[in-house]
Amino acid sequence: MSITYGIFYNGQAGQGQAATVAHQAAQALAKHHIQTQLLTTPGIPRAIALIKQTLPQLSALIIIGGDGTLNVAMTALLQANASIQIGVIPMGTVNNFAKRYHLPTDPTAAMDLICQRPALQSVGILACNQRRAVVSSLTFGNLADISNEVRQTEKQRFGKLSYLYRAIKHIGKNKSLPIRYQFKHAGSRTLKTWFCLITTTKSVGGHTYSASAPGKMHLSLLNNIGWRQVLPYLWFAWTGNLQNSQSITQLTATDVRITSVSGQAVTTRIDGDPALKLPIELNYLADRFDLIVPESV
Numbered sequence: 529m530s531i532t533y534g535i536f537y538n539g540q541a542g543q544g545q546a547a548t549v550a551h552q553a554a555q556a557l558a559k560h561h562i563q564t565q566l567l568t569t570p571g572i573p574r575a576i577a578l579i580k581q582t583l584p585q586l587s588a589l590i591i592i593g594g595d596g597t598l599n600v601a602m603t604a605l606l607q608a609n610a611s612i613q614i615g616v617i618p619m620g621t622v623n624n625f626a627k628r629y630h631l632p633t634d635p636t637a638a639m640d641l642i643c644q645r646p647a648l649q650s651v652g653i654l655a656c657n658q659r660r661a662v663v664s665s666l667t668f669g670n671l672a673d674i675s676n677e678v679r680q681t682e683k684q685r686f687g688k689l690s691y692l693y694r695a696i697k698h699i700g701k702n703k704s705l706p707i708r709y710q711f712k713h714a715g716s717r718t719l720k721t722w723f724c725l726i727t728t729t730k731s732v733g734g735h736t737y738s739a740s741a742p743g744k745m746h747l748s749l750l751n752n753i754g755w756r757q758v759l760p761y762l763w764f765a766w767t768g769n770l771q772n773s774q775s776i777t778q779l780t781a782t783d784v785r786i787t788s789v790s791g792q793a794v795t796t797r798i799d800g801d802p803a804l805k806l807p808i809e810l811n812y813l814a815d816r817f818d819l820i821v822p823e824s825v
């Protein structure tokens with residue numbers, strides 16, 4: 529039986545570069561006697577439907593893009609309850625997920641890796657309300673609102689500087705909110721939350737910011753922010769590193785339900801994109817996918 533890989537990409541991203549790379553990947557895989565099916569359509573719901581519909585014919589899914597595009601693909605796999613092998617050609621701005629697993633960021637090197645398949649690694653993700661994947665991070669609170677304001681074009685042109693600019697404009701303006709965190713086996717805590725970062729692994733953007741906790745999500749809460757916290761906060765905005773700040777609560781969990789106690793609307797961002805409002809339920813799905821990785825990971 530012939531082997532077919534799906535190649536999923538966002539045709540509108542990066543001035544059509546993803547489309548060029550998708551065709552190059554198809555040619556490279558053909559040389560290894562692997563057939564391919566290009567999967568692309570404008571609009572996230574349609575893209576999810578297309579992947580779900582094509583999955584039964586595929587032995588692996590190659591995803592071209594950053595965390596946002598990976599999120600679309602993994603949400604489709606989650607909803608279809610499928611556990612297909614995954615290859616990634618990173619083409620986002622930040623590429624958190626790819627950095628975490630030491631995937632090459634050069635498209636040609638990433639294609640070579642996928643063709644040669646030196647090793648597979650089990651990768652865990654989070655399920656939000658059972659239906660939406662969280663590939664790298666979920667955030668809410670003031671910093672998440674700031675990144676909401678950063679437009680995609682701004683992010684592509686100025687990278688992290690655009691976040692810093694927006695952050696400085698916000699200092700001193702926003703308050704923290706009481707948020708309830710209900711853990712499956714560890715009770716419930718209501719904590720003042722200025723900003724909450726939840727990640728699938730111990731690192732963000734290639735920086736390790738928390739101790740290792742296999743099989744669990746990492747939660748970091750910046751409880752409040754006044755002028756004393758400005759420096760740690762700017763440090764975080766710049767490096768993604770929260771470890772040395774005293775105004776931070778760090779927790780790990782397998783399952784948590786998160787509610788806004790005051791009833792004030794709180795919108796989350798998942799893998800960089802505006803997403804669901806609180807309340808949400810998060811479940812860690814350990815070893816959910818097999819990812820094609822370099823041998824040395």
Ligand SMILES: Nc1ncnc2c1ncn2[C@@H]1O[C@H](COP(=O)(O)OP(=O)(O)OP(=O)(O)O)[C@@H](O)[C@H]1O
Pocket residue numbers: 537538539541568569570571572575592593594595596597598600619620621622623624799800801
């Ligand atoms: N088929 C699609 N139609 C419309 N939008 C899509 C589609 N697939 C992905 N997107 C969106 O395109 C945007 C860009 O995604 P992508 O992750 O590739 O780049 P990025 O945001 O620069 O990456 P990173 O998060 O790593 O910085 C995201 O908001 C993602 O949700």
